[in-house]
Amino acid sequence: MGKKLSSPQGLRGKVAFITGASGALGSDAARALHARGVRVALLGRNTDKLETLARELGGPEKALAIDMNVRNLASVEAAAKSAVEHFGGIDIVIAGAGMVTTELVEDYSATGFVDDIDTNLNGVWRTIKATLPCLRESKGHVSIIASLASFIHMPEMSAYSASKAGVLALANSLRLELDGSGVTVGTIHPSFFESALGDALTNSPLLSRASGNFTGLFAPVKREDVVAAIVKNIERRSRVAVLPRAFSSLSLAPGLGQRVIEPYLSHNLRRGTEKLER
Template sequence: MTYDLHGKVVLITGATGGLGRAAAQALRGRGAKLALLDLDPGSLDEMAATLGGPDVAAGWGADVRSIESLETALKAAAQHFGGIDVVVAGAGVSSVVALEYIDPATFDRVIDINLNGVARTFRAALPHVKARRGYLLAISSMAAFVHSPLNTAYTASKAGVWALCDSLRLELRQQGVGVGSLHPTFFQTPMMDAVIDGPSSTLVWNNHQGIWKFVALEQVVSALVDCIEQRHDLVTVPRGQGLVAKTPGLMRRLIERIGFDPKKVAEAVRLSDETKAS
């Protein structure tokens, strides 16, 4: 049975990002009311206005690295709209550099935002979503199953999100709350611009051709909306990559053999230090 989004309150973290904006528009098109969370309140106010104004869309500044910030924002959003039905944990960052050269603070930041930020978001959301037997959705990645070189912090964070959702789903099953994770492959957002401009795009991901090709943002958004409406546990984008998600141990060696040229990876590792220095 489809989970009707008309009149439901959907809260999105990372709302002003490429996926966040597109998802907000699509969800508003389904009749959802939107609570938009991000770091910049000014951008949120402008975005909320374009989506219909305070009766159907409103923004609150929040930092997923602070549980207090999230609790305050979710409480305010729940008071404004009368409750919260769905939470989309979409805030995320990336860093493409070899572990040998990555600044430890950068590694910690990726983990703290991408993984701990999801945990904090869900923790702050639980009292509200449990009251409405709602749904929690984390934006993970195919990187949860395909572990690229020069991507240690990102893949670790996204694999962690997948595991977090699986565990939390069991905790909340008897309380009527659904938990899902969305795992898109590469798609065009401002966050990906730096990756495309760097040497890893060519050396590690074959300039995003073949098995590393981009999917359309619209395809990811459509899957996100479907994930909520069907209260799915796990969805990959494209869906044809579901086998990779379901059998990561069996497929990993084959994907590594097909996808990663050892000499090019070694060159990318060397260049990642130069990129960091520049």
């Protein structure tokens, strides 16, 4: 530990704490970091999946599965402690655990809205709170998996969008708090890609319609490109990555970005049925 992530040795020997490692993006990110010599703590609730991945990556010396729920601070703190006891520290955090409940604002159940916020926003806060002492020691980097939804707010995604806009705000505050500490903070903002969560999004009728059935601007991005962006974000300790790049400039002015894209979304929504009723 201690060497810069961008040192000639690259990431070799570093330790990454990856939430959402049982999911599509998190497991691929773990594989990509493992291929660069990073030792990985694989966090999530599905221990069968995590243990299978840990075995695939060479077992305990290289990869450790740890049961953890981002909705419980004690659980995340215990996971961070286990990772440190096992690997000796943490250099990289990928805050990737996430969920989506697609509903109209008026149709969310009492818990539905809260679940998304508690997982995607509060869960990222818990992950950072639990690992920050280690990151300060290693002068490490945290990569928060946000979304294009941090900037572009679509129908039937209000809770998810609010949570992802929230983690962008959290990251911006945190970056200033960590100024001079050597710890760096990046956010990753992908559009749709294939995964269980991605499937839930593409099954939403209004979202499908607004996005032009996920064509053109909203055509899915390749998961491997998102993984490459995460690795680059860590290696370069960069601030932000947006996929596809067509949205990069809109992301610099989120309010303006929403205003620019909204007529396109509204046009798509009105086409055909003309009504916002499902």
